[in-house]
Amino acid sequence: MARFSDEIVEHFTHPKNVGELPEPDADASVVDPVCGGQVHLTVRMGDGRICEARFVAYGCAAALGTASIVAEWVVGMGPEDLASLDEAAVTQRVGGLAPGQSHCARLAMEVLHALADDLRTGKGSE
């Protein structure tokens, strides 16, 4: 396997949906205390589903690429969909992660779950 999947190369090199939505319906931030990676996600809702998402991320290339993929991926999902995603689902969606990059799947899963929580209990459910 290559060090980076085609999807990660594409999203790292041409990140999509970078930035922060002003006055988002929900947001989530996660820090990986070991590797220092960070992901911040803001979303806007419509009809109970995410209709727009933006991300800001710091860290290794796999973390950055994964965050960009995730910001595209979540559009159309509701809180239950987000909460159901696990590391394996993330890994598959990003086209696979090399050993040593698995923390990126965890980071992404955590931000997705935190977003689901925020949607259900925080601003998102207001």
Added chain:
Amino acid sequence: MARFSDEIVEHFTHPKNVGELPEPDADASVVDPVCGGQVHLTVRMGDGRICEARFVAYGCAAALGTASIVAEWVVGMGPEDLASLDEAAVTQRVGGLAPGQSHCARLAMEVLHALADDLRTGKGSE
């Protein structure tokens, strides 16, 4: 401290008393099972004291230098003198050993003690 004492440099570079005495009064061989060093010592006696010694040695420079020093040192000694020598005495006689060369003092001590044994119980006492 330098890696090698002046005495060891001198005896390694100009080994003295190399070889084997034919029909020696006593002899001793020691192998260091860890580092592979070997010392073989043959001596001739006169008046209960060593009057001639030869050595053959293999191994690191400190082991070779030490063996040459020892073959010169033992002349004039009797079995009790040999048996009384310990690692500290050898270390002092060779001008000091760097950490990592201490096995050479042990090797030398062992060959001296083995020689003392041979003198007391083997051919040397015949």
Added chain:
Amino acid sequence: MICALDSASRLPDADRREATARLVMRLFAYHYECNSFYRRRCEDAGVDPRTVMSRGLAAIPLLPVGLFKQSNAHLLLSRPLEEVELEIRSTGTGGVPSVARRDTKTTTAVALALMAQYREFFSISGGAGLFLCPSPAENPEMGLAKVFNLFCGLLDRSHYALHGYSVREDEAVEFLVHEQGSTVRHVFGPPFLVNRLLDYLVKSGSELKLGEGSLVVTLGGWKRYTGATIDERRFREKAARRLGIEQANIRDMYGLIESDMLAIECEHHHKHVPPWCHVSVRDIFDPSREVPDGTRGVIAVSSGLNTSYPAFILTEDVGVRREGGCECGRRGQMISFSRRLKGAEVGCCAVNIEREIDTVSAWARDVAIEPGSPPRRPASPAR
């Protein structure tokens, strides 16, 4: 140059300067060609390879080191991501990580460069090493951990006495004492962690006898996250006495992973810039201006090794450059670090490790774990 560092460090100044300039200029031309983000910056500054050829290395547009903390990191790369082999960061927890991405060629060059410097300055080819720093096993992307870990290939025996973020001074002392007499013993780690071991020895009233061939090698900030600074001279005196080694063998190193450069102290405590890097010191208020040797300013480092990105870096460190001969026999650039630039966060690896260790220690005290068992880290703070 790497493979003949001993002679390269003793070249006449003019020859060395020319060799370094050739190396750095070639890389400048390469990045100008391959990196559109950097090329735009050059064009904005009105600089191209011919300008640099005529005006010298000082004309090379610098990248502020803060750029390596930014989200759009892909812009910095002169090679496609597929060629990136190693990503290393300069910070642990807290703060945004600064990430340097190295392609295979640069990874090789940096490994060989460090190896050559370790051999040139320390002549290590065996012995035991006590590592008072994070291991790459636990922090595979931490630059500081990688730089120290390279020593393991030269040593016969290596031991890390930092587990997670918990320091085991007792274990450290035990390791050093156990190796006594059988082999030469060295200590590696950031200043504050070595200082912790020294304070532990002071408190217990003990003095070790590492002996003449032993080295203490430090890398990382001298300013603590609390704001207090460890005084280098007093550190050396304390280390010499408590560890039983010569002050000449207590050596600090200065480097930042973004620049590929490690400047290592000789026995006279001068930090030598390797000949494949060029250091320039800039006016604090106008970094486009070089200040004369001996004058304090912002340190800029240009690397002649890095093909991954333009490693022509304006750091956030204030220091002084000198050039010429050293009492140790080497010639070249020497630098001394004074302080972080005001406004720059105190945020090198070592500072963050220290902050984390204190957090974990406090936490460990709170939950009163049994002595001896390293505390588990608090769970990942999601949100």
Added chain:
Amino acid sequence: MICALDSASRLPDADRREATARLVMRLFAYHYECNSFYRRRCEDAGVDPRTVMSRGLAAIPLLPVGLFKQSNAHLLLSRPLEEVELEIRSTGTGGVPSVARRDTKTTTAVALALMAQYREFFSISGGAGLFLCPSPAENPEMGLAKVFNLFCGLLDRSHYALHGYSVREDEAVEFLVHEQGSTVRHVFGPPFLVNRLLDYLVKSGSELKLGEGSLVVTLGGWKRYTGATIDERRFREKAARRLGIEQANIRDMYGLIESDMLAIECEHHHKHVPPWCHVSVRDIFDPSREVPDGTRGVIAVSSGLNTSYPAFILTEDVGVRREGGCECGRRGQMISFSRRLKGAEVGCCAVNIEREIDTVSAWARDVAIEPGSPPRRPASPAR
């Protein structure tokens, strides 16, 4: 050349040959000048630097490797003992040790050379390494241990599963399984010890899944001290299946410490001679005669790195040389090892380690120690 091994390995044959010849000839002239013992041998053979210049590298008088086992080792040195930094030997217990003495300059050159080759052939810059070989901690002068240990500087985590002379296959498997998923895992060791791990897996019916990036790197003899030979192809098939790695990533290395040379297999299982060494294959019955490429004969290796002694060595190994391009893209000399010269003792490091391990195992069975606790070695056999 060391620092640009990737391009040096891809030079046109004529350029590479010329570069290698220049390096080796310069060292020949140097040893001819500094080493009176060697100079006498040259004079006896009627060879001086001009002869070599005109007749080529094949004219260089060779030192039979057996000389390094002799008691009057000082004769071989071209430098005074004071400059010797590292002594390494090619055998553990049993038999007379063959000792190579390296000055600081050679120690540096060899460390950088190996590092460059490891980077060029394996591109390791992290991950976990299982070492099924003696550690330099227990065998600080064993060449094989030093050569393997250099990998530790590149790896993030290293583990030796050989304690004393007792192999812990359970511990080895546990280490590999524990690192699963978190990082890439490699295995290092002499063939018979890796084979032992494979047989352990066969016996327990297990198969590991190290994955595509993992390497198995072997060094040491393929002939066992019992006389039986491990078949390389079958070894690779078994390793690929039991460890779950590609056969292309199972790589053997050939070297002897006296020559400074390590020839490493590429993914096509061709052993590449580094461009700083020159291999010549000699007629078994008349070693002064070179045999053509592709013909079996005694391997001779001339080093362009060694300033400590004339490392122009006639080995006791029989093999074949080829020269030209390899499918991997590298050009240069390639060698394959066939067998030990008849009459030469089977006595490389690996063979002696194996003999010792079997002795200790038998001894351990006799005294019926509890499983898990490594047996203590029998006491030193004085006399």
